[in-house]
Amino acid sequence: MIRPFDSRYLNGGQKLAVKYFCAAVILFFAQLVFGLLAAAQYLHPNFLHGVLDFHVNRMVHINAMIVWMLYGFIGSVYWFLEEESGREVVGLHWGNLGFWLLTAAVAVVVAVYLGVQTGPGGDFARWFINEGREYIEAPRWADLGIVAGMGIFFYNVAATFMQGKWSGIAGVLVLDLVALAGLYLAGMFYVTNLSIDQYWWWWVVHLWVEATWEVLVGCIMAWALMHLLGVQRKIVETWLYIEVALMFGSGILGLGHHYFWIGAPEYWLGIGSFFSALEPIPLVAMVVHSLYDAGVHRLRNRNHPALAWVIAHTFGNFLGAGVWGFMQTLPQINLYTHGTQWAASHGHLAFFGAYATINIAFFYLAVQRWRGEVWMGAGLTGGWRWKWALGLLSVGVMGMAVALLIAGYEQSFIERAQGGSTWEAYFAAQTHPWFVESMIWRMVFGWVTLAGFLLLAWDLLVIGKYETQTAEGPVLVHR
Numbered sequence: 001m002i003r004p005f006d007s008r009y010l011n012g013g014q015k016l017a018v019k020y021f022c023a024a025v026i027l028f029f030a031q032l033v034f035g036l037l038a039a040a041q042y043l044h045p046n047f048l049h050g051v052l053d054f055h056v057n058r059m060v061h062i063n064a065m066i067v068w069m070l071y072g073f074i075g076s077v078y079w080f081l082e083e084e085s086g087r088e089v090v091g092l093h094w095g096n097l098g099f100w101l102l103t104a105a106v107a108v109v110v111a112v113y114l115g116v117q118t119g120p121g122g123d124f125a126r127w128f129i130n131e132g133r134e135y136i137e138a139p140r141w142a143d144l145g146i147v148a149g150m151g152i153f154f155y156n157v158a159a160t161f162m163q164g165k166w167s168g169i170a171g172v173l174v175l176d177l178v179a180l181a182g183l184y185l186a187g188m189f190y191v192t193n194l195s196i197d198q199y200w201w202w203w204v205v206h207l208w209v210e211a212t213w214e215v216l217v218g219c220i221m222a223w224a225l226m227h228l229l230g231v232q233r234k235i236v237e238t239w240l241y242i243e244v245a246l247m248f249g250s251g252i253l254g255l256g257h258h259y260f261w262i263g264a265p266e267y268w269l270g271i272g273s274f275f276s277a278l279e280p281i282p283l284v285a286m287v288v289h290s291l292y293d294a295g296v297h298r299l300r301n302r303n304h305p306a307l308a309w310v311i312a313h314t315f316g317n318f319l320g321a322g323v324w325g326f327m328q329t330l331p332q333i334n335l336y337t338h339g340t341q342w343a344a345s346h347g348h349l350a351f352f353g354a355y356a357t358i359n360i361a362f363f364y365l366a367v368q369r370w371r372g373e374v375w376m377g378a379g380l381t382g383g384w385r386w387k388w389a390l391g392l393l394s395v396g397v398m399g400m401a402v403a404l405l406i407a408g409y410e411q412s413f414i415e416r417a418q419g420g421s422t423w424e425a426y427f428a429a430q431t432h433p434w435f436v437e438s439m440i441w442r443m444v445f446g447w448v449t450l451a452g453f454l455l456l457a458w459d460l461l462v463i464g465k466y467e468t469q470t471a472e473g474p475v476l477v478h479r
Contacts, residue, residue: 002465002466003371003372003374003464003465003466003467004371004465005370005371006370006371006372007370009369009370009371009372009373010369010370011082011083011088012082012088012089012092013078013079013081013082013088013089013092013095014078014079014082014366014369016075016078016089016092016095016096016099017075017076017078017079017366018075018366018370019075019096019099020071020072020074020075020078020099021071021072021075021362021363021366023068023071023099023103024068024069024071024072024075024359024363025068025363025457025460026068027064027067027068027071027106028064028068028356028453029453029457030060030064030068030110031061031064031065031068032446032449032450032453033450034057034058034060034061034064035057035061035446036443036446036447036450037052037057037061038054038057038058038061039439039442039443039446040443041054041057042054042439042442042443043436043439043440043443052114052117053117053118055117056113056114056117059113059137060110060113060114062135063109063110063113063135063137063138064110065351066135067106068359069213069351069355069356069359072355072356072358072359072362072363073213073216073217073220073355073359074153075362075366076220076358076359076362077153077157077173077216077219077220078095078156079362079365079366080220080223080227081156081157081160082160084161084165084167084169084170084223085160085161085163085164085165085170086164086165087160087163087164087165088160089156089160090155090156090159090160090163091152091155091156091159092156094152094155094156095152095153095156097152098148098149098152098153101145101148101149102145102146102149105142105145105146108142109138109139109142112128112129112130112139113130113137116129116130125139126139126140126190127139127140127141128140128141131143133187133201134205135204135205136187136201136204136205140188143184143187143188144188146184147181147184147185147188150177150180150181150184151181153177154174154177154178154180154181157173157174157177158174158177161173161174167233167237168233168237168240168241169219169222169223169236169237169240172215172218172219172240172241172244173216173219176212176215176216176219176244177216179211179212179215180208180212180213180216183203183204183207183208183211183212184204184208186200186201186203186204186208187200187201187203187204187205194262195262195263195264198262199259199262199264202255202258202259202262203255206255206258207252207255210247210254210255211247211252213354213355214243214247214283214354215243215244215247217283217354217355217358218239218240218243218244218247218282218283218286219240220358220362221236221283221286221287221310221313221358222236222237222239222240222286223236224306224310224358224361224362224365225286225287225290225310227365228301228302228303228306228307228310228365229290229291229293229294229301229307230294231289231290231293231294232293235286235289235290235293236286236290239282239283239285239286239289240282240286242282242285243282243283243286246281246282253271253272253275254272254275255272256268256269256271256272256273256275257269257271257272257273257329257334258272259272260272261338269331269334270331272329273326273329273330273331273334281322283313283314283317284314284317284318284322287310287311287313287314288314291311300377301377302368302375302376302377302471303364303365303368303376303377303471304376304377304378304380304383304386305361305364305376305386305390305459305463306361306362306364306365306368306376307361308386308387308390309357309358309360309361309364309390310357310358310361312353312357312390312394313353313354313357313358313361315353316349316352316353316354316357316394317350317353317354317357318353319349319353320346320348320349320350320351320352320353320354320401321350321353321354324345324346324349324350324401325346325350328342328343328346328408335416336412336416336417337408337412337416340407340408340411340412340415340416341404341405341407341408341411341438342404342405342408342409342411342412343408344404344408345400345401345402345403345404345405345407345408346401348397348400348401348404349397349398349401352393352397353397360456363460364376364386364460364463367460367463367464368464368471371464371465371467372470373470373471374464374467374469374470374471375464375467375469375470375471376463376464376467376471377471380463380464380467381464381466381467382459382462382463382466385455385458385459385462385463386456386459386463388452388455389452389453389455389456389459390452391452392448392449392451392452392455393449393452393453393456394452395445395448395452396445396446396447396448396449396450396451396452397445397449398445399441399442399444399445399448400442400445400446400449402441403438403439403441403442403445404438404442406434406438407434407435407438407439407442410429410432410434410435410438411429411435414428414429414432415428415429
């Protein structure tokens with residue numbers, strides 16, 4: 001018996017979610033390819049020089065990561081929106097239009113990045129080519145398009161809940177989407193004072209991710225845990241409220257460890273370092289409490305891959321965002337590590353652990369429903385694929401994080417502590433055997449990560465296709 005993908009099993013919001021998920025997987029692949037190209041240029045600086053320069057590969061690598069994760073979040077919300085609200089998505093046609101406009105804009109922006117790699121800076125370049133601000137290089141027209149797309153998304157979600165059932169998850173989600181669009185606006189105006197400009201820049205680069213994204217993931221995680229394990233709503237919503245309190249309290253203060261480096265008072269370094277470490281705690285506690293509750297009530301899980309990725313999120317978020325972030329933001333350490341490969345190590349592990357994992361969990365939830373609630377629990381046909389994909393991706397990202405951490409340690413010691421942050425010390429650190437060997441291992445584990453992705457993509461295409469068993473009735477979602 002063959003179980004094909006069949007959209008008849010999906011509601012309107014879920015059909016739109018599938019589009020976002022498919023685009024996210026493609027962008028995930030692009031992120032890995034351009035990351036490998038940039039990694040190769042660390043080892044061979046002349047590789048593709050003048051054809052596809054390092055700064056372009058790095059830019060596309062980072063922007064593809066941001067966009068595919070955002071696509072995954074939006075798709076995840078559309079996935080559970082109708083079930084959580086008890087009604088059809090309001091203005092779904094606008095949601096579909098928003099998807100195609102956003103996707104077209106992303107394609108055009110990437111094409112411009114690849115085609116126009118150098119040139120003068122000016123109003124034309126800022127509006128149509130590259131804004132020139134690291135991590136938020138999108139031209140101004142694309143910035144406006146992103147905010148418009150978030151506006152459509154907000155309307156779909158808010159109007160649907162207003163006309164349907166309201167819940168704790170709904171309230172947090174709607175308010176967070178206001179911040180999701182609002183904080184992005186902070187990076188869309190220009191001031192001549194560099195410190196002030198960097199102040200608002202950090203609001204987008206760090207606070208947009210650490211505050212709005214973390215709360216959005218909390219909403220997604222809460223619904224996923226109820227659906228996967230049938231845990232009590234009051235458990236996940238309680239931890240979600242704590243997440244909001246810590247995020248918009250400690251998250252904003254946690255941004256302070258960047259303020260010191262743009263000329264803000266020295267006390268920000270200590271405040272930011274302490275509070276930034278508190279952010280992952282509620283999400284970890286939500287999962288641990290839910291797993292305990294499911295065990296006490298002997299609840300049965302019908303989707304092992306999705307649950308495994310949720311658990312991977314718990315460890316990855318705590319380790320990458322919490323431990324890996326905290327160990328380099330203490331003032332005594334950050335004075336030596338800021339701007340080195342320590343930051344890249346933290347970034348790789350944190351983004352994968354805190355965000356990529358929960359998106360992949362929803363990919364598996366979508367595949368299960370798309371094939372007609374096929375069984376994806378114990379004894380699943382071809383179950384080795386998702387397990388190896390999880391293992392390879394986790395080992396690959398962890399390996400890259402450790403390699404970059406060693407490189408960052410070498411930079412901190414030779415370039416900062418020993419050399420005193422001079423240009424001579426910088427180049428000495430870049431050519432030191434420890435640094436070069438770390439970049440080699442980063443490249444090796446990058447290929448391991450790509451292998452894990454290819455296995456993941458294969459598994460998503462075929463998992464459940466030949467499964468004869470149907471998942472038993474839907475898990476109860478307590479209200």
